[in-house]
Amino acid sequence: MGKKFRILFALILLLGVPFQSSAEVTQLDDFLLIVKNNNPTLQSSLRRLEAFYHTVRSSVAVQRPSAGLRGSTSWNSDSDSPRGQQGMYSLGAAISHRFDVSGVYRAQERQLLLQYNGMAADHMALVNNTLASAESLYWQAFIARENILLQKGILSQRKEDLRITEEKYKQQLIPRLDVIRAQAKVEEAESLVVDAESVYRNTLAQLATLAGGDEIVPAEETLLVPSLSIDPEVEKALGLRNDVRSLEIALERAKVMKSLAAKGMAPVLEGSVGYTFLTDSDNTSPAEKEFLFSLNLTVPAYDGGKTKEDVKEKSRTIDAVEQSLAARKNLVEEDVVKALNQWEKAVALESSKRKQLARSDEELLITQLMYKEGMGAQIDLLNAQVDNQKVKTEHLAAIKEMYLALVSLKQAMSQYEPAPAE
Numbered sequence: 122m123g124k125k126f127r128i129l130f131a132l133i134l135l136l137g138v139p140f141q142s143s144a145e146v147t148q149l150d151d152f153l154l155i156v157k158n159n160n161p162t163l164q165s166s167l168r169r170l171e172a173f174y175h176t177v178r179s180s181v182a183v184q185r186p187s188a189g190l191r192g193s194t195s196w197n198s199d200s201d202s203p204r205g206q207q208g209m210y211s212l213g214a215a216i217s218h219r220f221d222v223s224g225v226y227r228a229q230e231r232q233l234l235l236q237y238n239g240m241a242a243d244h245m246a247l248v249n250n251t252l253a254s255a256e257s258l259y260w261q262a263f264i265a266r267e268n269i270l271l272q273k274g275i276l277s278q279r280k281e282d283l284r285i286t287e288e289k290y291k292q293q294l295i296p297r298l299d300v301i302r303a304q305a306k307v308e309e310a311e312s313l314v315v316d317a318e319s320v321y322r323n324t325l326a327q328l329a330t331l332a333g334g335d336e337i338v339p340a341e342e343t344l345l346v347p348s349l350s351i352d353p354e355v356e357k358a359l360g361l362r363n364d365v366r367s368l369e370i371a372l373e374r375a376k377v378m379k380s381l382a383a384k385g386m387a388p389v390l391e392g393s394v395g396y397t398f399l400t401d402s403d404n405t406s407p408a409e410k411e412f413l414f415s416l417n418l419t420v421p422a423y424d425g426g427k428t429k430e431d432v433k434e435k436s437r438t439i440d441a442v443e444q445s446l447a448a449r450k451n452l453v454e455e456d457v458v459k460a461l462n463q464w465e466k467a468v469a470l471e472s473s474k475r476k477q478l479a480r481s482d483e484e485l486l487i488t489q490l491m492y493k494e495g496m497g498a499q500i501d502l503l504n505a506q507v508d509n510q511k512v513k514t515e516h517l518a519a520i521k522e523m524y525l526a527l528v529s530l531k532q533a534m535s536q537y538e539p540a541p542a543e
């Protein structure tokens with residue numbers, strides 16, 4: 122009975138409890154925060170940045186003194202030895218350090234820090250681009266849902282026109298051909314609703330991917346025509362863009378690397394101090410309970426031309442980074458100009474379509490009234506319907522282009538993530 126009861130209870134739950142969607146209705150700002158915290162690509166980039174922080178700390182550890190214990194033991198089995206068979210041991214401690222006599226340590230630390238800052242700038246540029254894509258998809262999903270409502274409204278109107286046409290046909294006021302045409306328009310409107318719903322589901326799937334798997338549904342709000350909320354300036358963008366900052370850091374690091382390469386023949390001074398705690402050998406130096414200080418100076422005389430070639434290689438690297446930086450600045454200017462042109466085009470298009478829509482709505486209303494009263498031809502009604510549907514869809518698309526253009530401007534101005542600290 123217990124097993125049957127559990128099965129019956131499970132069936133009751135499945136049949137009696139309504140399905141609850143796990144999709145979360147989310148405002149834009151909340152969605153961008155979710156993407157920033159949950160997106161796998163951003164999290165992977167952040168983890169690599171955190172890992173390199175520890176790489177920097179471990180790399181500069183060699184600049185500090187090192188300490189350690191040193192022990193040894195041996196056994197002499199030579200029976201001819203004056204002392205016969207014997208064991209020998211020693212235990213000591215030593216502190217050693219390589220002194221920076223040519224300024225290499227500071228340059229090494231500087232280039233590692235610059236490399237870390239460059240990776241941080243690259244990460245924030247990735248954040249800026251990813252969040253721009255996220256907002257763009259958010260508005261595409263928002264408009265796609267509005268398009269579903271629009272197409273369903275058009276479908277309802279087509280069904281109403283079909284009802285009127287069928288009534289007039291029953292009254293033998295119009296031919297059967299008019300009914301067939303009206304039915305075709307209803308079927309066309311139904312297919313457009315299906316297509317709009319498919320587009321909406323696809324954008325929701327893309328939103329979920331960016332959010333790290335969380336199902337996201339844009340919050341239901343009144344669709345407003347956006348306004349330009351930022352000041353797009355090329356010089357300002359150059360100071361904000363993290364990709365430009367990354368190349369500036371790379372150029373600075375390349376110069377530090379060149380100075381390091383020039384120190385390839387620098388002298389090396391190593392010092393150490395040791396102390397022997399225990400030993401039973403007279404040959405151990407230092408002897409038991411004695412200190413030993415040592416300094417070793419190495420002055421390279423010739424390295425086969427390695428330093429010379431390293432300096433030349435770093436000089437070419439500097440030239441390459443300078444060209445990359447100049448190209449990136451030109452690209453930033455192009456991004457700002459193109460985004461601004463896209464915005465201005467979208468604004469002009471929306472204004473034009475809004476005016477067309479007002480005239481089309483009025484024309485369709487008059488045509489429907491005339492057709493309903495038997496004073497207009499069906500072909501005029503069909504033409505008015507087609508024109509009105511086209512203008513409504515185009516106006517909605519124009520509003521979407523305004524949102525996307527605004528996103529492009531914000532992305533060009535690096536508005537989704539602040540510039541890294543100095």
